[in-house]
Amino acid sequence: MDEKIRHILEILENDARASPDEIAALTDMTAQEVSQAIAKLEETGVIRHYKTIIDWDLVGENYVYAVIELKVTLERNQGYQVIAERIYKFPEVRSVRLLSGDYDISLTVRGKSMKDVAFFVAEKIATLDQVQNTATHFVLKTYKEDGVILHEPEAIKRLPVSL
Amino acid sequence: MRPPCDPSKFVAEIVKNVPPSGIRRFFDLVSGLEDVISLGVGEPDFITPWHIREMCIHSLEKGQTSYTSNYGLPELRDELSRTYYRRYGLDYDPASEILVTTGVSEAIDIALRAVVNPGDEVIVVQPAYVAYVPAVVLAGGKPVIVSTHRDDEFRLTAEVLKPAITSKTRAIVLNFPNNPTGAIMTREDLEDIADLVAEHDLLVISDEVYECLTYEGKHIPFSSLEGMKERTVMLNGFSKAYAMTGMRLGFAMAAPEIIRSMMMIHQYSMLCAPITAQIGALEALRNGNDEMERMVREYDRRRHFIVRGFNRIGLDCFTPKGAFYAFPYVGATGLSSSEFSERLLNEKRVVAIPGDVFGEAGEGFLRCAYAASMDDLKKAIDRMDEFVGGL
Numbered sequence: 030m031d032e033k034i035r036h037i038l039e040i041l042e043n044d045a046r047a048s049p050d051e052i053a054a055l056t057d058m059t060a061q062e063v064s065q066a067i068a069k070l071e072e073t074g075v076i077r078h079y080k081t082i083i084d085w086d087l088v089g090e091n092y093v094y095a096v097i098e099l100k101v102t103l104e105r106n107q108g109y110q111v112i113a114e115r116i117y118k119f120p121e122v123r124s125v126r127l128l129s130g131d132y133d134i135s136l137t138v139r140g141k142s143m144k145d146v147a148f149f150v151a152e153k154i155a156t157l158d159q160v161q162n163t164a165t166h167f168v169l170k171t172y173k174e175d176g177v178i179l180h181e182p183e184a185i186k187r188l189p190v191s192l
Numbered sequence: 193m194r195p196p197c198d199p200s201k202f203v204a205e206i207v208k209n210v211p212p213s214g215i216r217r218f219f220d221l222v223s224g225l226e227d228v229i230s231l232g233v234g235e236p237d238f239i240t241p242w243h244i245r246e247m248c249i250h251s252l253e254k255g256q257t258s259y260t261s262n263y264g265l266p267e268l269r270d271e272l273s274r275t276y277y278r279r280y281g282l283d284y285d286p287a288s289e290i291l292v293t294t295g296v297s298e299a300i301d302i303a304l305r306a307v308v309n310p311g312d313e314v315i316v317v318q319p320a321y322v323a324y325v326p327a328v329v330l331a332g333g334k335p336v337i338v339s340t341h342r343d344d345e346f347r348l349t350a351e352v353l354k355p356a357i358t359s360k361t362r363a364i365v366l367n368f369p370n371n372p373t374g375a376i377m378t379r380e381d382l383e384d385i386a387d388l389v390a391e392h393d394l395l396v397i398s399d400e401v402y403e404c405l406t407y408e409g410k411h412i413p414f415s416s417l418e419g420m421k422e423r424t425v426m427l428n429g430f431s432k433a434y435a436m437t438g439m440r441l442g443f444a445m446a447a448p449e450i451i452r453s454m455m456m457i458h459q460y461s462m463l464c465a466p467i468t469a470q471i472g473a474l475e476a477l478r479n480g481n482d483e484m485e486r487m488v489r490e491y492d493r494r495r496h497f498i499v500r501g502f503n504r505i506g507l508d509c510f511t512p513k514g515a516f517y518a519f520p521y522v523g524a525t526g527l528s529s530s531e532f533s534e535r536l537l538n539e540k541r542v543v544a545i546p547g548d549v550f551g552e553a554g555e556g557f558l559r560c561a562y563a564a565s566m567d568d569l570k571k572a573i574d575r576m577d578e579f580v581g582g583l
Contacts, residue, residue, distance in 0.1 A: 054501070055493035055496055189222045
């Protein structure tokens with residue numbers, strides 16, 4: 030990978046709002062070069078999406094999250110992809126992953142209440158033909174999300190002057 | 193009634209002769225000020241990577257709190273030997289050619305004390321880290337200053353070095369990548385210096401603590417030059433590359449005769465480097481490369497940002513290729529380095545170190561560490577822009 034591209038991706042992975050001007054200053058490029066590079070990264074699907082990590086609790090929106098493990102049976106001519114597609118179309122489903130080990134698929138689901146989530150799983154997921162069984166784990170607290178720690182760590186004091 | 197005592201008379205002449213550090217005053221000026229942005233630090237703003245800290249914690253839980261070999265943990269010396277073979281093809285025997293020290297600071301001190309006879313001249317290339325001249329003086333040597341220049345992007349050339357060499361010259365202290373200028377050497381420059389070193393039968397004490405922070409090209413250890421291994425004491429440490437400043441861990445690599453004499457001093461003054469830090473250093477060498485490279489890429493971005501920023505606000509700044517310092521020229525404002533930094537601190541609350549602290553050759557320049565958060569760097573440039581605009 031080109032070093033400049035690596036820099037651009039690392040900057041954007043850390044701060045999706047970094048402007049072409051800001052990125053240009055960090056990479057010794059012009060803003061136009063940066064914009065062109067980003068446009069190409071978007072076109073080719075390297076950059077999938079720009080998103081924001083929000084602590085909804087702080088505005089009183091107490092979403093309930095759950096991790097749901099599914100064991101599934103594959104039908105003839107159907108891979109995991111087909112099941113995954115059925116599941117990820119529900120807006121309640123935040124992520125879908127195929128796993129190795131005891132379970133096949135892991136979902137994270139967001140709802141307004143535990144009841145909400147439980148009913149969603151019972152009605153929409155458990156009832157799918159391919160789903161053998163489910164295990165629902167409610168999230169009690171999120172400490173780190175997508176590489177971002179969700180509480181302010183204590184600042185480390187450094188000497189203001191040292192040689 | 194016994195007579196009163198003036199304790200100052202007990203202070204040795206050699207210590208009284210150590211020139212005062214221009215930096216102490218700055219500590220006092222900064223203390224008590226609010227909302228200060230500091231580009232004045234000589235250490236990473238990163239915390240030691242967690243896997244290294246975790247390994248230190250684990251070792252403490254296991255009770256690894258004893259002395260180590262005077263030379264340092266054998267596993268650490270083995271790993272250092274392998275690392276430098278892998279990186280540069282350098283072949284240092286872990287049993288006799290490597291000494292683990294309490295930071296590079298100790299290594300500088302004992303390297304000089306191990307090789308300097310009273311009255312020997314030791315060439316110090318300035319602008320330079322402030323410890324070299326006092327360390328030479330304390331070792332009983334005579335510091336001879338050689339200056340590098342902006343026009344050479346602060347590289348040492350044979351041309352400026354040669355006239356400083358006399359029959360009394362014992363050693364040269366080199367520090368590339370350089371604190372405070374961020375300069376690195378080219379192979380041609382180094383080969384020319386090596387020629388002089390061989391011709392005049394000198395020793396080079398090469399402080400390469402910023403080795404891993406080389407952004408353009410590849411670092412060239414002085415000892416890797418043809419015929420220079422026996423003539424080089426290579427000093428390095430973990431502070432800058434792995435953000436481990438407070439752990440105090442460095443090392444020296446040199447010929448067995450020199451390492452043995454350094455160890456003689458080390459064993460009676462320090463005994464051994466702290467074991468916890470040594471364990472952390474071993475983990476850093478074994479598994480720290482990804483985190484180190486991530487930090488280096490981050491510094492590299494800030495480097496571009498700050499250099500462009502200085503040039504934009506009218507402070508001429510060459511692009512440093514190593515370390516984490518930018519060294520803009522502020523002389524065009526009509527202010528001296530220390531006037532500039534003192535007023536900048538008082539009027540705009542930005543700390544940057546006046547270049548003359550690092551030797552006369554640094555007059556007119558300002559050392560600005562970009563090992564600070566992007567937010568702070570942005571604010572610092574904005575404030576300096578206002579400051580320069582208001583002059």
